[in-house]
Amino acid sequence: MTPLPQDQSVEPIPVSALLEKVDALRKQGYRLVQISATRLPDGLELTYSFALEGRLAQFRLHLPDDNPRVPSISSIYWCAFLYENEMHDLFGLAVEGMAVDFKGTFYNTAIKFPFGSTKAPVAKPATTTATSASSAPAPTPPPGSTTATAT
Amino acid sequence: MPRTIIPFGPQHPVLPEPVHLDLVVEDEKVLEARPSIGFIHRGLEKLVEKKDYVEFVYIAERICGICSFIHGQTYCQAIETIMNVAVPPRALYLRTIWGELSRIHSHLLWLGLMADAMGFESLFMHSWRVRERVLKIIERTTGGRVIFGTCKIGGVRRDISGDALKQMLADLKQIEKDARDITRVFLNDSSVKDRLCGVGVLPRQEAYDLGCVGPMLRASGVVQDMRQLGYAAFKDLDFAPITRTDGDSYARCAVRCEELFQSMDIIRQAAMKIPEGEIAVKVAGNPNGEVLTRTEQPRGEVAYCLKANGSKNLQRFRVRTPTFANLPAMLKLLPGCELADVPVLVLTIDPCISCTER
Amino acid sequence: MAYFTMTSLALKWALSRPVTSRYPFEPRRALPGSRGTLMFARDTCVYCTVCAKKCPTGALAVNRAQKKWTIDRLLCITCGYCVEACPKKSLSLGTAHDVPTVTKDRECF
Numbered sequence: 001m002t003p004l005p006q007d008q009s010v011e012p013i014p015v016s017a018l019l020e021k022v023d024a025l026r027k028q029g030y031r032l033v034q035i036s037a038t039r040l041p042d043g044l045e046l047t048y049s050f051a052l053e054g055r056l057a058q059f060r061l062h063l064p065d066d067n068p069r070v071p072s073i074s075s076i077y078w079c080a081f082l083y084e085n086e087m088h089d090l091f092g093l094a095v096e097g098m099a100v101d102f103k104g105t106f107y108n109t110a111i112k113f114p115f116g117s118t119k120a121p122v123a124k125p126a127t128t129t130a131t132s133a134s135s136a137p138a139p140t141p142p143p144g145s146t147t148a149t150a151t
Numbered sequence: 152m153p154r155t156i157i158p159f160g161p162q163h164p165v166l167p168e169p170v171h172l173d174l175v176v177e178d179e180k181v182l183e184a185r186p187s188i189g190f191i192h193r194g195l196e197k198l199v200e201k202k203d204y205v206e207f208v209y210i211a212e213r214i215c216g217i218c219s220f221i222h223g224q225t226y227c228q229a230i231e232t233i234m235n236v237a238v239p240p241r242a243l244y245l246r247t248i249w250g251e252l253s254r255i256h257s258h259l260l261w262l263g264l265m266a267d268a269m270g271f272e273s274l275f276m277h278s279w280r281v282r283e284r285v286l287k288i289i290e291r292t293t294g295g296r297v298i299f300g301t302c303k304i305g306g307v308r309r310d311i312s313g314d315a316l317k318q319m320l321a322d323l324k325q326i327e328k329d330a331r332d333i334t335r336v337f338l339n340d341s342s343v344k345d346r347l348c349g350v351g352v353l354p355r356q357e358a359y360d361l362g363c364v365g366p367m368l369r370a371s372g373v374v375q376d377m378r379q380l381g382y383a384a385f386k387d388l389d390f391a392p393i394t395r396t397d398g399d400s401y402a403r404c405a406v407r408c409e410e411l412f413q414s415m416d417i418i419r420q421a422a423m424k425i426p427e428g429e430i431a432v433k434v435a436g437n438p439n440g441e442v443l444t445r446t447e448q449p450r451g452e453v454a455y456c457l458k459a460n461g462s463k464n465l466q467r468f469r470v471r472t473p474t475f476a477n478l479p480a481m482l483k484l485l486p487g488c489e490l491a492d493v494p495v496l497v498l499t500i501d502p503c504i505s506c507t508e509r
Numbered sequence: 510m511a512y513f514t515m516t517s518l519a520l521k522w523a524l525s526r527p528v529t530s531r532y533p534f535e536p537r538r539a540l541p542g543s544r545g546t547l548m549f550a551r552d553t554c555v556y557c558t559v560c561a562k563k564c565p566t567g568a569l570a571v572n573r574a575q576k577k578w579t580i581d582r583l584l585c586i587t588c589g590y591c592v593e594a595c596p597k598k599s600l601s602l603g604t605a606h607d608v609p610t611v612t613k614d615r616e617c618f
Contacts, residue, residue, distance in 0.1 A: 008442060032362050033445070034454045034471035047456065049443055054380055056443060079362035079479035100482075107508075108171070108189040206565040209588055277518060283528045287540065294544035294602070300588050308589070309542075332518050339511040 010047065010058040015070055018048075018061065022073045025050050025057055035083035037091045044068045044093060067094070074099035082106075089113065152178045157490070161190045165268040165494040167217075167260075168504035172497070176490060184485040186478065192508040196468050203463040204230060204438060208303060214470065215506040216297050217260060218448045220253040222470075222506075223302040228382060229444040229457045230304050236434055240384070242306035244425040247384040248319075249292070249299060249307075251414040251421070256285045257449035258407045258414075259330070261501050262337060265404060268494040269346045274336055281329040288322050291315065306431025316422045323415050330415075334408040347401040351484040351496045354398060361483060364476045365451020366406045367500055371398035377447035388420050400499045407501075437461050448473055450501045472506035539604035544587040546607045547580065551618050553599040554578060560591035560600060570615070579615040582607050 013021060030050040038045045046061040063070065072095045074081040084095040089107035104112060154177045161169030169190040175183040198210055211226035212219045224246050231238055263278035286296045292311050293299040301307050311319070337343055353363070358371035368375055369392055376392035378385045393409045395402035438459035445454045451473025458467040477500040484496050530537065539545060556576055561569040568584035569591060571577070585607075592600045 010441075031359060033443075033452075034456065034469070036456055036467075036469040036471070038458065038467040038469075049454065049456070051445075053375070058443065077362065078360070079476070082475065082478055102185075102187070105187055106189075107192065108187045109192065202565065206563075206590075209565045209586070209590075273515060273519060277522065280522070280528050290543050291540045292542070294542055294587075294589075298586075300544065308593070336514045336518065340514040341512050 008056065008058075010060045012060045012062070015061055015063070018059070019071055019073065019076070021059060022048070022050075022076050026076050028052065030057060032077045032080055032083075035080060035087065037087045037093060039091065044091060046070065046087075046093075048073075063093070068092075069094045069096060071095070072097040072099070154182065159493060159497075163494075165264065165498060166502070166504075167264060168502065170497075170502060170504045172485075172493075174485070174490070174493065179490045181485055181488050181490060181493060184482055186482065188504065188508055190508075191505045195509040196470070199465045199468040201464075204459070204465050205304060205434075207465070207468070209300070211468075212298055212300065212302070214509055215472075215503050217257050217503055218253065218450065218453075218506060219297060220249050220299045220302070221446055221448045221453070223299070224250060224383070225444055225446045225453055225455045226457075227302045227304050228446065229442050229455045230438055230459075231434075232442045232444060233438040233440045233457065233459055234304075234434065234436065236305055236432060238306055239429050239432060240426050241310075241428040242430045244384045244421050245307050245311060245430065246302065247388070247421050248311070248418050248425075249289075249301060250383065251418045252285060252289055253299075254414045254449045255326075255411055256282055256289065258411050259285065261407060261449075261498070262333065262404075265495070265498050266337075266343075268498045269343065271343065274333065274343075277333050281326060281333060284322060284326050284329070288319050292319065303431060305434040306429070308431070310430050316425070320419060320422055323418060327412065327415055330411050334411070337404055337408055344401065346492075346495060347404055348399060350400045350492050351488065351499055352397070352399045353480060353484065355396075357483070358398065358480065361480045362476050363451075363480045364473045365447070365449075365501070366403050366410065367451065367477050367480055369394045370402040370406045372396040375452075377445050377452045380445065382444075382446055384421055384424075387424060388417055390417055400495055403499050437463055438465070450474055450503055450506075451476060453506075470506075470509055472503065472509075474500065474503045474507045477501075478507070537606070539606070541604065543604050544589060544602050545604045546582075546602070547585055547587060547591070548601050548603045549578060549580070549618055550599040550601075551578070553597045555597055557596065559594050559596065563590050563594040565590060577617060579617045581613070581615045582610070583613060 030052045033049040033051045036047050043065045044063040048059045050057045061070065070093065072084055074084065078099055081099045084098050085102050085106040087093045088095055089104055092113040154175055157174045157176050159172040159174055160166055161171045171187045173185040174181050195210055195214055199207060202210055208223055208226055212223035214222050259278050259282040263275040266274035266278060289299065290296045292315060293301045293309060301309050353371050355372045358368050359373055372394055374392050374394055390413060393406050393413060395406055439461040441458040443454060443456050445452050453473055454471040456469040457465055460466045481497060481500045485493065488496060556571055556573040558571040558573060561571045565588065566584045566586055568581045570579045587602060589602050592602055
């Protein structure tokens with residue numbers, strides 16, 4: 001059987017264009033694959049991925065570090081509320097207008113974001129081989145915040 | 152009637168892994184279900200900072216015990232796509248064979264758990280008895296029963312010799328006979344049908360909109376299987392996704408039962424077509440780039456988003472597991488059901504919470 | 510609709526030999542190729558410390574100056590990465606299981 005093509009390109013878009021682009025995909029019949037957040041030295045990077053039978057469409061948003069906010073797409077895709085709650089609990093991202101808002105109790109951790117450090121953990125720019133675990137000096141290991149080592 | 156809140160989990164006899172649901176119940180009818188997870192969150196995505204990308208295969212395999220091999224395979228596949236490594240065909244076929252063995256063992260495990268959710272303990276034990284033979288095959292060929300440890304970047308670490316393949320096929324015949332016995336009970340027995348038919352009906356469009364994947368989606372009539380993308384050896388093998396149209400728990404059980412036999416057929420095809428050759432290529436250097444790879448785990452589509460920036464450690468490792476995509480469906484199905492149906496509905500999505508929470 | 514479909518299955522398996530082995534009444538027969546325990550051949554080791562660097566869990570510790578090779582059995586996951594990395598082939602995976610211990614020691618060679 002012939003393999004279906006998978007285009008890996010990611011389209012960077014501003015936060016303001018998110019809802020209309022997602023709505024356009026919904027009308028074409030795309031389904032939500034995943035929403036992920038990556039912490040970079042200069043802020044938070046969100047990736048939204050959608051798929052329709054092997055074709056992928058991905059969007060990238062870049063948010064500043066202080067008070068990151070993004071509108072919720074759960075009015076268009078109801079299932080997105082889980083991804084958005086997860087991003088809120090693990091990355092401290094404020095998502096406005098989630099269809100089901102657990103208000104921080106989705107990930108039931110004993111220590112809430114930012115997991116022991118006084119401010120949000122940010123990766124220090126590292127050398128190519130260093131693996132600096134630069135965040136959270138708390139005695140209990142931080143449950144989920146992913147920081148990025150960048151060259 | 153006053154409403155009560157009944158906590159379901161994290162410790163519950165039917166749950167393979169801890170998840171917590173607060174069920175708002177009015178006189179045996181569930182009105183609302185509020186989940187909360189985090190009991191098995193190990194922060195594996197953050198470990199990518201400490202372990203380099205070659206060692207990380209071991210972490211990726213240990214995200215989950217049931218779907219462990221395909222996690223490792225998808226991770227290796229993602230890194231190989233970023234680094235443009237051409238995996239030798241024999242390794243691809245071996246990965247396919249082990250992947251399908253993993254699917255057989257996972258579905259047999261699920262069948263046992265579903266029987267246990269219905270209270271049918273003896274059928275649970277019989278399903279796991281059939282699974283024991285599969286685990287013996289896996290141990291003989293890979294060295295471990297649950298964590299295979301055979302995938303590496305660039306290929307596989309162990310070979311299956313021609314004799315071992317013949318023995319595997321002979322064992323599979325016996326497993327197929329046993330599996331036909333237990334699936335006959337699952338699909339025909341009146342008490343099983345009473346508990347499964349009509350429970351948790353998910354119409355086709357709703358299943359697609361909720362983002363369901365895997366057997367949940369296929370049992371509602373949508374033809375979607377990531378193996379159609381043609382990764383590993385699937386581009387040379389002949390198979391068609393199994394679907395049903397009813398969308399209830401019985402249909403989901405039937406899809407998984409039939410996928411058991413389909414996996415055995417795929418293994419037989421792969422064992423016949425497997426080419427000779429080497430099993431791994433040497434990989435040097437560091438990955439640089441990003442990729443979104445999707446493969447078909449027993450529970451559905453798993454999406455691996457990897458981002459690498461040229462250093463030994465990956466910048467981001469994000470796994471979106473199939474149970475995470477099926478959770479909204481569970482939350483939609485639970486309101487309106489009887490309290491006794493809750494274990495059946497929770498298990499019908501095939502929850503693998505350790506995958507969901509990494 | 511079939512009733513009592515389990516009867517034939519239950520009767521058949523009540524009278525047959527079980528698939529699992531009756532450990533501890535029978536000794537455990539390890540399957541060939543199963544990853545049980547790491548075995549170290551002291552004579553061929555040159556203390557190059559490559560195995561300790563490759564070990565993903567940090568179970569191995571090699572001291573070149575004092576010619577000591579130690580392993581923490583409880584951390585070892587028998588992945589076999591060290592076996593592949595050793596240039597002198599002093600390491601191998603045997604099929605016998607590790608013996609249970611009551612203390613968290615490192616085994617020194």
